[in-house]
Each structure stands twice: as C-alpha cells, then as structure tokens.
Amino acid sequence: MANIIFRRALVGDYPEIIALHRQNLFSNLSEQERQNGFLSIDFKDNSQLAAINEDVAVIVAVQENTVVGYVCATSQEYSQQIPLLKYMMSLYPETMFQRQPLSNYRSFSYGPVCVADAYRGTGILQGLFQALLAQIPTSYNAGVCFLAKDNPRSLRAHTQKLGMEILRDFEFKGKSYFLLGFPVPPLPHS
Numbered sequence: 768m769a770n771i772i773f774r775r776a777l778v779g780d781y782p783e784i785i786a787l788h789r790q791n792l793f794s795n796l797s798e799q800e801r802q803n804g805f806l807s808i809d810f811k812d813n814s815q816l817a818a819i820n821e822d823v824a825v826i827v828a829v830q831e832n833t834v835v836g837y838v839c840a841t842s843q844e845y846s847q848q849i850p851l852l853k854y855m856m857s858l859y860p861e862t863m864f865q866r867q868p869l870s871n872y873r874s875f876s877y878g879p880v881c882v883a884d885a886y887r888g889t890g891i892l893q894g895l896f897q898a899l900l901a902q903i904p905t906s907y908n909a910g911v912c913f914l915a916k917d918n919p920r921s922l923r924a925h926t927q928k929l930g931m932e933i934l935r936d937f938e939f940k941g942k943s944y945f946l947l948g949f950p951v952p953p954l955p956h957s
C-alpha cells in the first residue's frame with residue numbers, strides 16, 4: 768500500500784483512532800463482519816489515548832492525513848486499571864514463556880490494534896508493529912497480548928505474520944481468550 772506513514776500518534780489523531788476503534792467493536796459489527804476481526808474493550812475518551820501514549824506508545828498508520836490503523840502498548844502498572852488485563856497479568860507467574868514464567872520478564876501489554884477494513888491484508892499490521900518496536904524502551908524484554916479465541920483472523924495475523932507465540936488460553940467473564948507472547952527485540956522469523 769503506497770504512501771503510508773507510520774508514526775507516533777499526535778493529539779489530533781485521537782478522535783480518528785476512537786472512531787476507527789468503535790466501528791470495529793464486537794457490539795457494532797454484524798456476525799459476518801466479525802469474521803474479519805473485532806475489538807473487545809472500548810476506549811473511554813481522548814484523554815485515555817493521551818495517557819496510553821504517555822505510558823508506552825500509540826502508533827498510527829496514516830494515508831493522506833487519515834488514520835487507517837493504530838496499535839497501542841501499555842505498561843503493567845497502567846494495565847492494572849483494565850479488568851481483563853489485570854486478570855491476564857495475574858496469570859503471569861503460572862504462564863511459561865521460553866522456559867521462564869512471564870512474571871520474570873519486564874513485559875508490556877500490546878494492543879488494542881486495528882487496521883481499517885479497506886487496508887487489511889496489505890502489510891499495515893507489520894508496519895505498525897515495526898514502528899511500535901522502535902518506540903519501546905529498551906528496559907522491556909517481552910510483549911504480551913490477548914486475543915478472543917473467536918477472532919481467527921487476528922490469531923493468524925499475530926502468529927503467522929508477526930511471529931507471536933500462543934502461551935495459554937484463559938476465560939474472563941464467560942469469554943475465551945488466547946494469551947500470546949513475543950520477545951523484545953523479536954526473534955527473526957520466516
């Protein structure tokens with residue numbers, strides 16, 4: 768996809784990120800649309816994005832001044848306020864990653880991530896990931912994310928395209944999720 772810029776989000780991007788995010792919330796999609804992925808947790812407002820961007824990072828993919836994708840990353844401290852992430856982090860001591868419990872790593876939470884419908888399958892996800900990794904402080908040595916089990920598109924993209932590893936599954940509020948991990952910096956993969 769030509770002329771896509773990947774960069775740190777600016778204040779003016781937040782309303783567009785929220786609009787793209789809300790279009791892709793589970794509750795706002797038809798059963799058929801959900802086959803191409805969906806998001807589970809809404810953003811509160813622009814100030815939440817500002818806080819996430821300040822905490823670790825918000826990265827956008829922009830084409831002709833329009834946000835066509837974004838990815839967020841948050842610290843474990845910040846993530847405590849999101850119940851699903853809080854529960855996920857409580858599993859780290861019993862979740863193995865490369866022969867060590869996840870709790871032994873200095874990890875951040877990857878997500879949410881979204882690519883606008885018309886831009887899927889064009890490599891934007893990889894571009895967002897590379898731009899995010901370039902912004903991650905060197906104090907981190909792992910990234911962790913969750914995916915709804917009934918989001919096979921996202922699962923395939925994150926395991927096959929970004930090389931993330933499924934570490935376990937878990938249930939939260941009656942829904943099933945996979946927990947994925949990746950080393951920072953990531954290992955080369957084919």
Ligand SMILES: CC(C)(COP(=O)(O)OP(=O)(O)OC[C@H]1O[C@@H](n2cnc3c(N)ncnc32)[C@H](O)[C@@H]1OP(=O)(O)O)[C@@H](O)C(=O)NCCC(=O)NCCS
Nearest residue numbers: 802803804805880881882887888892914919920921923924
């Ligand atoms: C998830 C998302 C970021 C992935 O980005 P993307 O550009 O769509 O990813 P890609 O198209 O490069 O990769 C998806 C892969 O899944 C495949 N796929 C598509 N639909 C699928 C399905 N229903 N089941 C299994 N695989 C599927 C695609 O064919 C592709 O694999 P291939 O390139 O080997 O053929 C994007 O689809 C998205 O934003 N979806 C809506 C929001 C979302 O789900 N966010 C993630 C929440 S965890």
